Amino acid sequence: MPQTLYEKLWQDHVVVEEADGTALIYIDRHLIHEVTSPQAFEGLKLAGRKPWRVSSIVATADHNTPTDHWERGIEDPVSRLQVETLDSNIRETGALAYFPFKDPSQGIVHVVGPETGATLPGMTVVCGDSHTSTHGAFGCMAHGIGTSEVEHVLATQCLLQKRSMTMLVRVSGALGLGVTAKDLALAIIARIGTAGGTGYAIEFAGSAISKLSMEGRMTLCNMAIEAGARMGMVAVDEVTIDYLRGRPFAPKGELWDLAVNAWRHLHSDPDASFDRVVELAAAEIRPQVTWGTSPEMVVPIDACVPDPAEQADPVKRTGMERALQYMGLTPKQPISDIRLDKIFIGSCTNSRIEDLRAAAKVVDGRKVAENIKLALVVPGSGQVKRQAEQEGLDVIFRAAGFEWREPGCSMCLAMNADRLEPGERCASTSNRNFEGRQGAGGRTHLVSPEVAAAAAIAGRFLPPGELPPP
Amino acid sequence: MDKFVCLEGLVAPLDRANVDTDAIIPKQFLKSIKRSGFGPNLFDEWRYLDVGEPGRDNSSRPLDSDFVLNQARYRGASVLLTRKNFGCGSSREHAPWALLDYGFRAVIAESFADIFFNNCFKNGLLPVILPADQIDELFRLVEATPGYSLVIDLENQQVRRPDGQSLSFTVDAFRWECLLNGWDDIGLTLRHADSIRSFEECRRRQKPWLFAGA
Numbered sequence: 001m002p003q004t005l006y007e008k009l010w011q012d013h014v015v016v017e018e019a020d021g022t023a024l025i026y027i028d029r030h031l032i033h034e035v036t037s038p039q040a041f042e043g044l045k046l047a048g049r050k051p052w053r054v055s056s057i058v059a060t061a062d063h064n065t066p067t068d069h070w071e072r073g074i075e076d077p078v079s080r081l082q083v084e085t086l087d088s089n090i091r092e093t094g095a096l097a098y099f100p101f102k103d104p105s106q107g108i109v110h111v112v113g114p115e116t117g118a119t120l121p122g123m124t125v126v127c128g129d130s131h132t133s134t135h136g137a138f139g140c141m142a143h144g145i146g147t148s149e150v151e152h153v154l155a156t157q158c159l160l161q162k163r164s165m166t167m168l169v170r171v172s173g174a175l176g177l178g179v180t181a182k183d184l185a186l187a188i189i190a191r192i193g194t195a196g197g198t199g200y201a202i203e204f205a206g207s208a209i210s211k212l213s214m215e216g217r218m219t220l221c222n223m224a225i226e227a228g229a230r231m232g233m234v235a236v237d238e239v240t241i242d243y244l245r246g247r248p249f250a251p252k253g254e255l256w257d258l259a260v261n262a263w264r265h266l267h268s269d270p271d272a273s274f275d276r277v278v279e280l281a282a283a284e285i286r287p288q289v290t291w292g293t294s295p296e297m298v299v300p301i302d303a304c305v306p307d308p309a310e311q312a313d314p315v316k317r318t319g320m321e322r323a324l325q326y327m328g329l330t331p332k333q334p335i336s337d338i339r340l341d342k343i344f345i346g347s348c349t350n351s352r353i354e355d356l357r358a359a360a361k362v363v364d365g366r367k368v369a370e371n372i373k374l375a376l377v378v379p380g381s382g383q384v385k386r387q388a389e390q391e392g393l394d395v396i397f398r399a400a401g402f403e404w405r406e407p408g409c410s411m412c413l414a415m416n417a418d419r420l421e422p423g424e425r426c427a428s429t430s431n432r433n434f435e436g437r438q439g440a441g442g443r444t445h446l447v448s449p450e451v452a453a454a455a456a457i458a459g460r461f462l463p464p465g466e467l468p469p470p
Numbered sequence: 471m472d473k474f475v476c477l478e479g480l481v482a483p484l485d486r487a488n489v490d491t492d493a494i495i496p497k498q499f500l501k502s503i504k505r506s507g508f509g510p511n512l513f514d515e516w517r518y519l520d521v522g523e524p525g526r527d528n529s530s531r532p533l534d535s536d537f538v539l540n541q542a543r544y545r546g547a548s549v550l551l552t553r554k555n556f557g558c559g560s561s562r563e564h565a566p567w568a569l570l571d572y573g574f575r576a577v578i579a580e581s582f583a584d585i586f587f588n589n590c591f592k593n594g595l596l597p598v599i600l601p602a603d604q605i606d607e608l609f610r611l612v613e614a615t616p617g618y619s620l621v622i623d624l625e626n627q628q629v630r631r632p633d634g635q636s637l638s639f640t641v642d643a644f645r646w647e648c649l650l651n652g653w654d655d656i657g658l659t660l661r662h663a664d665s666i667r668s669f670e671e672c673r674r675r676q677k678p679w680l681f682a683g684a
């Protein structure tokens with residue numbers, strides 16, 4: 001029987017299956033950060049249990065860590081306690097790798113996993129974090145879990161799961177100039193809605209996906225959770241294998257050849273059938289900007305804010321009205337009239353080297369507009385930061401008036417000091433525009449790095465290609 | 471985990487779709503390293519007029535009297551009635567912890583986000599899925615009837631209305647049994663420790679590259 005990639009991965013990890021379909025699934029890689037793990041370690045200790053396989057653990061501190069003045073440590077005592085708790089838990093337990101605060105390889109857990117080769121094709125990857133879907137870009141079964149499940153994986157190396165339904169999102173053709181994986185992700189969410197993927201594992205395929213770099217594939221799978229799917233995935237191909245070669249935790253020598261042979265089977269069989277298929281034409285996708293408080297509230301950059309009066313569904317209509325009120329926008333207002341206060345380039349969606357290169361290309365030789373109070377670039381990891389500095393990207397950003405910061409989650413969720421003040425409006429390369437996400441009362445527009453960079457220069461939304469020459 | 475068998479409780483209506491986990495419990499409260507104490511900050515940005523911070527005394531903060539949970543008639547509610555895609559967003563288990571800590575034991579919605587749904591069962595909070603027309607009607611009844619309560623009978627998988635009508639829902643068999651008995655998942659899984667061990671050994675032989683560092 002032909003199988004989908006998801007079915008292959010599922011089958012390869014079933015330890016025990018109950019009659020009702022609930023299965024015990026073996027977990028290969030357990031990523032840990034400070035926010036969702038303390039209660040799990042505590043529960044484990046209280047029950048007198050030991051971690052099952054510590055070499056499956058890769059940990060880092062990312063959500064609470066400051067992005068400047070590292071010499072001062074973590075000034076907020078509540079954040080500091082959480083990071084210190086991770087520290088003592090991991091030091092006590094052990095791990096394959098731990099990248100604590102200030103470590104040269106510290107960074108956002110979903111950036112660090114892939115770039116160190118800790119995420120490998122065919123793995124089950126879990127983390128107490130919904131954006132674990134990112135790792136599906138490597139042909140993995142990767143998804144977020146809650147804290148009780150973190151404890152469950154620590155104690156048993158397994159998770160209780162039921163098989164998901166499968167969805168194929170096929171994107172054919174070539175993306176236009178200035179159109180990125182982020183725009184593609186938002187366009188898919190616009191099509192299926194934020195609950196469209198609920199209960200499904202999504203596989204992204206088609207000629208447009210094959211052409212994406214690993215960074216682009218990670219951006220896309222990262223946003224699968226925003227479409228309601230716990231996981232997104234892309235088949236393994238040469239792009240995947242080239243990316244992994246030589247990474248610290250990737251296999252070497254004979255083991256590498258053995259692994260690559262196995263990885264070559266990690267794709268859906270030609271005749272495999274999916275529970276749902278969604279087709280998109282890449283050429284029709286424009287750069288996207290969200291106007292509301294849910295990622296599905298999104299339109300192309302050259303469009304206008306929609307009018308709730310034209311929405312027939314009453315629940316949707318009130319949702320739109322509430323969103324417009326929160327966002328301080330009026331129906332039918334052109335997106336290009338929206339003026340911004342802050343710019344955030346970062347997060348596990350768009351803080352990899354390719355994202356920073358793309359933004360720097362737009363910014364090069366230009367200046368941040370006067371109305372922008374703060375334009376931030378927060379690299380996803382220490383490694384991304386060093387690479388960017390070697391390429392001189394930091395110089396380009398700084399010369400334009402951007403701040404160049406230390407790695408971490410930063411203003412993606414504003415658990416540290418980087419945040420929006422009430423009413424402030426931000427073009428952000430992150431993944432959630434929920435009310436208060438970037439700071440209470442803050443207004444978030446989700447965009448690609450190119451669009452965020454152009455917005456910093458223009459002070460408002462403008463397609464990157466329409467900026468006046470520097 | 472606490473057992474859930476049958477509950478009769480006052481219903482509070484939260485008439486919004488796509489209520490996300492940032493709304494249920496804003497991030498600043500995720501800095502806690504405990505499992506309890508989140509109740510006063512449930513729906514913090516909607517409940518209070520100022521911005522909440524961890525460690526603050528919430529009793530003296532200004533309330534938004536329009537927000538449903540601040541209305542006297544819904545005080546003591548243990549059943550939350552809401553719209554589709556409840557709990558979308560992050561995997562934070564602080565969301566069910568906050569709902570439970572506030573006093574909710576069941577949430578009725580047209581649909582739930584996957585990870586949130588899963589997290590509920592791990593904590594003895596029952597998510598009940600009902601069709602849209604039944605939800606619409608419940609909203610009408612709750613708003614029209616002060617003190618409106620429902621019986622949520624997990625054992626028989628029924629929601630019973632005060633007028634005697636019962637609405638059936640389903641919970642998958644394994645979760646149903648765990649919740650009724652208050653079973654600890656980890657204990658259940660460890661009964662399979664031998665199978666896990668032999669699976670692992672076999673995997674280690676076949677795919678040694680997955681076991682770097684032992």
Ligand code: SF4
Binds near residue numbers: 349409412
């Ligand atoms: S960058 Fe944002 S979305 Fe990603 S892990 Fe950090 S907080 Fe979560």
